[in-house]
Amino acid sequence: MESKDIHPIRGGMRRRRAACLFVFWCFFLNATEAQIRYSIPEEMKKGSLVGNVAQDLGLDLKRLRSGRARIVTGENVQYAELRADKGLLVVRERIDRERLCGDVTPCSFTFEILLENPMELHPVTIEVVDVNDNAPTFENNHLRFEISESAALGSRFVLESAYDADVGTNGVQSYILTPSDNFVLKQHVSPGGSKYAEMVLQKSLDREQQPRLSLKLVAVDGGSPQKSGTVNIEINILDANDNVPVFNQSIYKAKVIENAPVGTLVLTVNATDADSGSYGKVTYSFSNSKAGILNFFQIDEMTGCISVINQIDYEKDKTIEFMVEAKDQGGLSESTKVEIEVLDMNDNAPILNVMSFTSPVSEDSPAGTTIGIVNVKDQDSGDNGHVTCAIEGRVPFRIKSNLRNYFTLMTDADFDRETVSEYNITVVASDAGSPPLSTKRTFHLKVSDVNDNAPAFPVSFYQATLAENNSPGASVLRVSAKDPDENQNARVSYMLEPGEIGGTPVAEFVSVNAQSGIISAVRSLDYEQIKRLDFVVRAQDGGSPPLFSNVSVGVLIRDQNDNAPQVLYPVQTGGSGPHAEMVPRSADAGYLVTKVVAVDVDSGQNAWLSYKVQQKSSPDRGALFEVGLHNGEMRTVRQVTDKDAVKQRLTVVVEDNGQPSRSATVVVNVALADGFPQVLRSEFADEDEREADERLTFYLVLALAVVSFLFVVCLLLIISVKVYRWRQSRVLYGSNLPVIPYYPPRYSDTLGTTGTLPHVYNYEACATAGSAKSAAGHNVLLVDASSTGTVHKLQSENNILDELDSPLEVSLPSFIVECSVLNGKMAPPL
Numbered sequence: 170m171e172s173k174d175i176h177p178i179r180g181g182m183r184r185r186r187a188a189c190l191f192v193f194w195c196f197f198l199n200a201t202e203a204q205i206r207y208s209i210p211e212e213m214k215k216g217s218l219v220g221n222v223a224q225d226l227g228l229d230l231k232r233l234r235s236g237r238a239r240i241v242t243g244e245n246v247q248y249a250e251l252r253a254d255k256g257l258l259v260v261r262e263r264i265d266r267e268r269l270c271g272d273v274t275p276c277s278f279t280f281e282i283l284l285e286n287p288m289e290l291h292p293v294t295i296e297v298v299d300v301n302d303n304a305p306t307f308e309n310n311h312l313r314f315e316i317s318e319s320a321a322l323g324s325r326f327v328l329e330s331a332y333d334a335d336v337g338t339n340g341v342q343s344y345i346l347t348p349s350d351n352f353v354l355k356q357h358v359s360p361g362g363s364k365y366a367e368m369v370l371q372k373s374l375d376r377e378q379q380p381r382l383s384l385k386l387v388a389v390d391g392g393s394p395q396k397s398g399t400v401n402i403e404i405n406i407l408d409a410n411d412n413v414p415v416f417n418q419s420i421y422k423a424k425v426i427e428n429a430p431v432g433t434l435v436l437t438v439n440a441t442d443a444d445s446g447s448y449g450k451v452t453y454s455f456s457n458s459k460a461g462i463l464n465f466f467q468i469d470e471m472t473g474c475i476s477v478i479n480q481i482d483y484e485k486d487k488t489i490e491f492m493v494e495a496k497d498q499g500g501l502s503e504s505t506k507v508e509i510e511v512l513d514m515n516d517n518a519p520i521l522n523v524m525s526f527t528s529p530v531s532e533d534s535p536a537g538t539t540i541g542i543v544n545v546k547d548q549d550s551g552d553n554g555h556v557t558c559a560i561e562g563r564v565p566f567r568i569k570s571n572l573r574n575y576f577t578l579m580t581d582a583d584f585d586r587e588t589v590s591e592y593n594i595t596v597v598a599s600d601a602g603s604p605p606l607s608t609k610r611t612f613h614l615k616v617s618d619v620n621d622n623a624p625a626f627p628v629s630f631y632q633a634t635l636a637e638n639n640s641p642g643a644s645v646l647r648v649s650a651k652d653p654d655e656n657q658n659a660r661v662s663y664m665l666e667p668g669e670i671g672g673t674p675v676a677e678f679v680s681v682n683a684q685s686g687i688i689s690a691v692r693s694l695d696y697e698q699i700k701r702l703d704f705v706v707r708a709q710d711g712g713s714p715p716l717f718s719n720v721s722v723g724v725l726i727r728d729q730n731d732n733a734p735q736v737l738y739p740v741q742t743g744g745s746g747p748h749a750e751m752v753p754r755s756a757d758a759g760y761l762v763t764k765v766v767a768v769d770v771d772s773g774q775n776a777w778l779s780y781k782v783q784q785k786s787s788p789d790r791g792a793l794f795e796v797g798l799h800n801g802e803m804r805t806v807r808q809v810t811d812k813d814a815v816k817q818r819l820t821v822v823v824e825d826n827g828q829p830s831r832s833a834t835v836v837v838n839v840a841l842a843d844g845f846p847q848v849l850r851s852e853f854a855d856e857d858e859r860e861a862d863e864r865l866t867f868y869l870v871l872a873l874a875v876v877s878f879l880f881v882v883c884l885l886l887i888i889s890v891k892v893y894r895w896r897q898s899r900v901l902y903g904s905n906l907p908v909i910p911y912y913p914p915r916y917s918d919t920l921g922t923t924g925t926l927p928h929v930y931n932y933e934a935c936a937t938a939g940s941a942k943s944a945a946g947h948n949v950l951l952v953d954a955s956s957t958g959t960v961h962k963l964q965s966e967n968n969i970l971d972e973l974d975s976p977l978e979v980s981l982p983s984f985i986v987e988c989s990v991l992n993g994k995m996a997p998p999l
Contacts, residue, residue, distance in 0.1 A: 207258070208296040211266040216259050219249060219295065222282065223256025226291055230256050236284030241524050241544060249295060251282060258293070266297045267334035271485070274299070274336040281544075281575075283524060288542070290572050301339040301392020305331035307400040309457065312386070314368075314402065315500035318376040319409025325355075326368040327492060327504045329457025331388030331398050338391035345387040346402075352384070359506075361490050368402075376406040407500040414440040414451045414495035416505040421493070423475075426512045427483035435466065435509060438473040440495030447498035456492035456504050466509075468493065475507070483513040484548050515553040515602025520546050521610045524575070529615035532584040540566075541578035541612060545598045553602040561595040561609070568596060578612070586616040587653040620658040620712025624650035626720040631706075633688075636727045637696040645679065645724055648686045650708035658712040661686075666705035666719060675704040679724070688722065696728040697770050730775040730827025736835040738766040741897070749816075749838040754809045762794060762839060765801035767823040769831075777826035784819050794839070796821055803837065815841050 207220045223230055232238075233253040240251050250261035270276030277296040283289070307329055314326055333340045344366040346354035352368040359365060366386070382404035389397045416438060423436040442449040453473040455462055466489075467478045473493070481489075489509045496502035526541040547554040558568050558576045565582035578596065592614045599607040626648065633646040652659040663686045668675045679702060681688050688706070702724040709717035739750075750763045769776040782796040782803065793813055795806045803821070817839040824832040872879045 204292045204294065206294045206296065208298055209260075209264075210298045210300050211264050212300060212302060213260045213264065215261065215263070219258040219260060221256055222251065222258045222293075226282075228256070230254070232284070236286060236289065238282055238284050240280050241283045241522075242280035247280075248278065249280065249293075264297055266299050266336075267303060269297060271334075272336065276336075283542075285525075288539075290575060299336050299339050301335055301390060301394075301396060303334040303339075304396035305333040305341050305388035305390055305398035307331050307386075307388070307398055307457075310400065312400055312402045312457065313405070315405045315407050316370070316374060317407045317409050317500050318374045319411060320370055320374060320501070322370055322373060324370040324413070324501075326352075326370075326502070327456050327494070328366045328368060328386055328402070329400065330363060330365040331400075333388070333390050333398075335390065335392065340390055341388050342391035343389050345389065347385050347387070349384075351382065354386075359490065360508075361488070374406050380406050382406070405500075409499075412443040412448070412497075413501035414442045414497050414503045416440045416493075416495060416503060419505060421505060421507045422510070423507070424510045424512055425477065425481065427481050427514050428516055429477050429481060431477055431479065433477040435475045435477060436507070438468075438475065438493045438495070438505060438507065440473070440503060440505070442495075442497040442501070444497060444499060448501075450498050451495050452497075454494050454496070456494040462489070462491040465489065466491075481511055483511045483550075484517070487511055513550050513553055515549055515600060515604070515606055517548040517553075518606040519556045519598040519600055519608045520548075521596065521598045521608050522546075523610070526578075526612055528613065529617040530580070530584070531619060532586040532616045533619045533621070534580060534584065536580050536582055538580045539577055540580065540614065543576050543578065543596060543598075543610070545574055545576065545608075547600050549600065549602065553600055555601040556598055557601070558596060558598050561597050564592055564594055566592070566594055584616050586618050586655075587622060589616065591615045618655045618658055620654055620710060620714070620716060622653045622658075622710075623716035623718045624652045624661045624708035624710055625718060626650045626708065629720065631720060631722045632725070633723075634725045634727050635690060635694065637694050637729050638731055639690050639693055641690060641692050643690045645688045645690055646722075648681070648688065648706050648708070648720060648722065650686070650718065650720075652710050654710065654712065658710055660711035661708050662711070664707050664709065666707050668704055670702055670704070671699060675702070678702055679704065681706055688724075694726050696726045696772070697732065700726050702726070728772045728775055730771055730825060730829070730831060732770045732775075733831035734767045734769045734778055734823040734825055734833045736765065736767045736823060736833055739763065739835060739837055741835060749840040750803075751840045751842060752805065752809065754811075754813075754841055754843045756805055756809055758805055758807050760805040762803040762805065763837060765796060765803060765821050765823065765835060765837070767801065767833065767835075769825050771825065771827065775825055775827040779824050779826070780821060781824075782819055782821050784817070793817065794819055809841055813841055817841065 205220070205222070205225050209217075209219055222228075223233060230253075233256055238251060238253045240247060240249060246262055248260065248262045248264050250259050251257075252259060266276050269278065275296055276299070277294050279292060279294045282291045282293055284291075309329060312329055316324075316326070328344070331341050331344070341364055343364075344354055344356055346352060346366075346368065351370065351372045351374060353371045355367045355369050357365055357367065368384075382402075384402040384404065386400050386402055387397050388399075389395055417440070418438075421436055421438055425433065425435050438453060440451050440453070442451050452470045453468050454470055455466075455468060465477065465479050465481055465486075466475050468475045473495075475493075487510075489511065491507055492504045493507055494502050494504045522544045524542040524544055528540070530538065530540055543558070545556045545558060547556050556574070558570065560566055560568055560578075565580060565584070566578060567581040568576050568578050570576050576596075578594070594612040594614055596610050596612065597607050598610075599605050631646060631648055635643070635645050648663065650661050650663075652661050662683045663681045664683060665676055665679070665681055670678055676691070678691055678694070678699075679688055680691050686706075686708075694702075702722075704722055705719050706722055707717050707719050709715050752760060752762055765780055767778055767780075769778055778801075779798050780796045780801045781798070782792075782794060784792055784794060792806060793809065794803055794817070796803045801821075801823070803819070819837045819839060821835050821837055822832055823835065824830050868879075871882070
């Protein structure tokens with residue numbers, strides 16, 4: 170296709186040979202859009218300039234690029250292209266005006282230029298100007314007429330109209346008939362604007378001279394250069410027929426709905442002929458006045474009934490005009506015009522085009538956020554083409570129309586992804602026809618997560634138990650928190666909140682795994698030092714900023730039987746002489762000798778103590794002493810006899826109730842005497858002296874054998890004794906274990922039993938002749954009989970100065986003299 174020049178349009182349309190382009194633009198400005206109109210010739214080359222959009226709209230090129238300017242159209246073919254970098258509108262596809270608009274004039278197509286941020290819509294209309302690229306054509310190559318030789322001068326014969334796809338001056342402008350001796354050509358313009366021609370008989374026909382005539386009809390358009398089309402006309406001259414058929418109406422008008430079923434009767438034409446016989450028999454046919462009429466209608470040649478043979482589309486043809494010819498057998502004919510109005514039916518559903526759609530949308534998006542823009546068109550007219558849009562179902566969205574045929578889809582409520590994470594939005598576009606037609610389009614919208622939920626524990630407090638003496642790293646319990654968010658916002662990590670337990674940081678007792686939430690013991694725990702761990706665990710998600718929640722955790726330390734009982738009384742000393750409890754031989758059965766006092770630092774049944782005495786019993790007399798199973802009170806079980814030894818050595822076993830049980834033993838020396846205590850002391854002293862002599866002899870013999878080794882052995886012996894005394898004192902007073910001070914029991918003789926201690930008593934330490942072996946600075950334990958129950962410890966001044974750094978020692982004198990205060994007087998010692 171050769172290129173065409175463009176003429177400027179001034180007053181009327183004029184063509185010139187030189188190809189040039191004259192651009193028209195108009196701005197229709199309102200609050201939301203500006204409209205531009207251009208005029209270009211058809212058949213322009215691809216890339217040809219249509220107009221400068223940026224200049225015509227008054228937009229900056231930066232605005233076109235930032236607004237992502239683009240052309241939106243609902244048509245399948247996009248004829249124009251926007252070059253946003255230069256702001257130019259150019260031809261994208263070949264534009265054939267005849268294919269685009271057919272006979273419709275003026276011919277134009279419309280699209281919109283869409284900009285975002287903020288959204289702007291600028292309608293653009295491009296008028297396509299016709300060029301003379303089509304020559305007139307006839308549907309038939311030959312036209313045949315049969316004309317009676319008696320045809321009256323002035324008889325008219327309608328000729329086939331030529332069809333030119335061009336419009337205006339490029340369409341058919343005139344007809345030429347050659348040769349024209351017998352006929353003259355007359356041209357007419359139909360109400361629709363098309364031109365047709367008639368042959369008018371101006372000279373009588375003589376069949377005998379010329380039975381046939383051959384003519385040519387030439388159709389010429391008004392283009393530059395002109396184009397033409399030719400059809401041959403063959404005329405057969407018949408015998409005379411005096412009358413021509415006459416229609417009862419000069420114009421027939423009817424209406425038919427589009428898409429009418431095949432066979433629908435539209436109207437009936439009627440013509441009569443005054444002749445008789447075959448010359449009076451009329452037949453009907455479509456004249457050749459308009460090409461293509463046979464595609465829609467057919468006519469019964471005998472009855473003149475016109476009916477539909479193919480579907481009629483209102484959107485293509487709103488009015489159909491054609492000529493019907495009535496011809497008798499003599500060859501005479503008459504034509505009449507038929508106008509059929511096509512009625513629109515609602516046969517086109519709305520077309521919904523998506524201009525933009527945003528998914529996913531953040532769950533914290535406010536109500537009124539735009540998520541999509543749709544364009545809706547309907548090819549029908551009137552109410553059948555009036556379109557409305559709505560959202561199907563109950564969803565938190567709404568649709569709003571701001572511009573012609575454009576609808577904005579936006580949110581209508583706040584989102585919560587944890588409740589609903591995605592939506593199916595069905596947009597229904599409906600026209601106002603009867604019945605209405607509609608089109609549905611479903612949009613799948615996802616809601617993206619924001620960190621709006623903190624991790625949550627299922628309980629407000631966790632509690633667990635852990636046995637003491639656990640291995641380091643032992644698992645205690647597992648805490649677990651859930652976060653309804655997703656991805657990184659739902660990734661929970663655990664940590665200990667800073668805190669202290671008994672002044673020690675909680676991290677030195679337990680640790681928590683950041684991923685699993687498993688709480689483990691960092692070190693071995695001792696129930697006797699700490700009985701319960703209370704701390705706080707934090708669960709924190711991975712959002713930005715992170716959210717967290719706390720939960721309290723309590724761990725109870727379960728006691729184990731890991732401590733043996735400790736005997737507080739009688740106190741076992743290492744080298745200050747034997748300690749003895751005196752029992753008069755006159756003591757009756759049930760006489761309270763002493764009370765064994767022991768404690769167990771464990772708890773529960775692990776601290777329940779039981780006492781039993783191990784002693785040799787006489788076969789004829791039986792055991793002399795017994796100890797209370799639970800109270801540790803040692804009493805006589807029978808009367809003391811002369812056969813009982815003066816010195817009794819008893820071993821008391823103290824056992825707890827743990828599994829397995831632990832025990833401790835204590836040796837109790839008992840002296841049976843009715844006389845003065847010196848006798849008892851001398852007996853014990855002689856035995857001690859004998860034992861000392863034996864040890865001295867052993868050491869002398871050993872010194873003679875290994876003189877060089879004696880010094881080392883003595884040194885080791887002295888160190889061992891010192892360590893033993895220090896450890897004994899640490900067990901009683903220097904350890905962290907709770908020490909229960911011993912108070913000699915006050916037993917009430919409520920039943921009048923003899924041999925019990927009086928209600929008020931005092932113990933005094935009396936120095937004896939054998940006490941000189943003891944250090945002068947020994948501590949003295951005084952037991953106050955008052956209700957305060959305190960233990961007073963006295964120490965000599967020299968001993969305090971000499972042993973300031975040594976552990977405190979508590980020992981009882983070798984011999985204790987019981988002094989009873991009766992009626993305010995001191996009783997003589999036994």
